[in-house]
Amino acid sequence: MSIPRLSLTRPEYSLNLSPIERRSGVSVADFERLYRHPQQPIVLTDGVAEWPALTEWTFEYFKKAHGSHPVTVYFARGGPYLDNLHSSQPRTVTVAEYLALIEQQPDCRVYLGESSILDELPRLADAAPAPRYLPTDRFMTRRFWLGPANTLTAIHKDSIVQVLPICTLFAQIRGHKQFVLAAPDQAPFLYPSPKDPNASLVDPEHLDLEKFPLLRQARFQETVLGPGELLLIPGGWWHLVHALEPCISISNDWVEDPLADMVTRILKTPDPTPMLEAYRETVTREQIEAGFPGGVSGVAAALTALPEDARPLVATLFTAELREAVRQASTA
Numbered sequence: 001m002s003i004p005r006l007s008l009t010r011p012e013y014s015l016n017l018s019p020i021e022r023r024s025g026v027s028v029a030d031f032e033r034l035y036r037h038p039q040q041p042i043v044l045t046d047g048v049a050e051w052p053a054l055t056e057w058t059f060e061y062f063k064k065a066h067g068s069h070p071v072t073v074y075f076a077r078g079g080p081y082l083d084n085l086h087s088s089q090p091r092t093v094t095v096a097e098y099l100a101l102i103e104q105q106p107d108c109r110v111y112l113g114e115s116s117i118l119d120e121l122p123r124l125a126d127a128a129p130a131p132r133y134l135p136t137d138r139f140m141t142r143r144f145w146l147g148p149a150n151t152l153t154a155i156h157k158d159s160i161v162q163v164l165p166i167c168t169l170f171a172q173i174r175g176h177k178q179f180v181l182a183a184p185d186q187a188p189f190l191y192p193s194p195k196d197p198n199a200s201l202v203d204p205e206h207l208d209l210e211k212f213p214l215l216r217q218a219r220f221q222e223t224v225l226g227p228g229e230l231l232l233i234p235g236g237w238w239h240l241v242h243a244l245e246p247c248i249s250i251s252n253d254w255v256e257d258p259l260a261d262m263v264t265r266i267l268k269t270p271d272p273t274p275m276l277e278a279y280r281e282t283v284t285r286e287q288i289e290a291g292f293p294g295g296v297s298g299v300a301a302a303l304t305a306l307p308e309d310a311r312p313l314v315a316t317l318f319t320a321e322l323r324e325a326v327r328q329a330s331t332a
Helices: 028-036 059-066 081-086 095-104 122-126 184-189 213-217 258-268 273-278 285-291 295-305 308-315 320-331
Strands: 016-019 042-044 070-075 091-094 110-115 141-147 152-156 167-174 177-182 219-225 230-233 238-243 247-254
Touching: 028 042, 028 230, 059 095, 070 095, 091 095, 095 110, 177 230, 184 213, 184 238, 258 273, 258 285, 258 295, 258 308, 285 295, 285 320, 295 308, 295 320
Parallel strands: 016 219
Antiparallel strands: 042 230, 070 091, 070 110, 110 141, 141 247, 152 238, 167 230, 167 247, 177 219, 177 238
């Protein structure tokens, strides 16, 4: 099927759109020095070119090998990010049932996204191991994506508890996806929602430049990601993802800040007790003000957004001085 260009990227709208840098043969050391630490996007055109998944993973393969496995799918209807999220209507089906649905209705936009199927079926990871560019000193989460052409995840940025920026290495396995990115400093022109500062109010399919005139000042970067390619989406960067064909992808996520990484480990480890004991009262106010997003106020906001039973666990990491500063920031 022919996929129309998003309004956001059509020449007649004359928005500021430049290509994301694309390179091959990048060493891990150069990736760290030139892209990960400066937080600059890059397409590594041979980033996962060696993965067996590139030849093994077809829709037919998943139907035959894993057709009975249950998955959660949702309706990705397009529009502004929060509208999409709130109308997603998730439901549980088998892989075979889902694939039959999108085969019969290729324009249905029902998406198998953010799936943990790689953890549920560990043998899949043999065909798609962790990319060599992933930081080994950070807790990593892998999410699986499979869907028909024209699924759209509108303009947003990824975070944990709405505060801790998530970094992503997005690996494309089958089909092509269009990515449009904008740096964190472009937020004033992207109309973040009052309900969620990580979600834009802009509909990239149907632009309304009278309603959102500041979009003309925004600077966007764009690429189309193909099989075997790997895209770095730095933490805090706004992005949208548009499937130009039926696609299979994997996102590899982590958080850069050491405290944010520790909080992620605590939240995702079945028994975090040894970690809590090892790092009890080791996180200082100086460390937070030097590197944590938003400093002490950011920590206070992050604690508020955590599940209630997790807050005291995280607080045990703080020195007494930091606990008091966070308490004052919470009541300010």
